[in-house]
Amino acid sequence: FMTCIVKDVEENEQVIKLTLQNGDNIHVKDYDYFFLSESAHECDQERMINTYRRLISELSQISEETIESLVPMISNNMKTNFPASGVSALEDD
Numbered sequence: 001f002m003t004c005i006v007k008d009v010e011e012n013e014q015v016i017k018l019t020l021q022n023g024d025n026i027h028v029k030d031y032d033y034f035f036l037s038e039s040a041h042e043c044d045q046e047r048m049i050n051t052y053r054r055l056i057s058e059l060s061q062i063s064e065e066t067i068e069s070l071v072p073m074i075s076n077n078m079k080t081n082f083p084a085s086g087v088s089a090l091e092d093d
Helices: 045-060 064-070 074-081
Strands: 006-011 015-020 025-029
Touching: 025 045, 045 064
Parallel strands: none
Antiparallel strands: 006 015, 015 025
16 A cells, blocks of 8 residues: 655654655654664564554554554464564465
């Protein structure tokens, strides 16, 4: 539902400015909220999923509820591919 490539990132105390490949800019305020303090294998998976849903919502201007309905399997995929042990359950194609 949202495909873009970030080609440049500028950061200051108030905002991160993302410059997309198509020339558009996205400004993310209060960005420290989106960074998790724990390492990936130690953090709560639901918190991580919710944090990144919120980030996608901020970047795309789509509500978190819409994102959840568009990507209902994200929670199951995260639990399969990134179990609490920190070991990835990758499958060969």
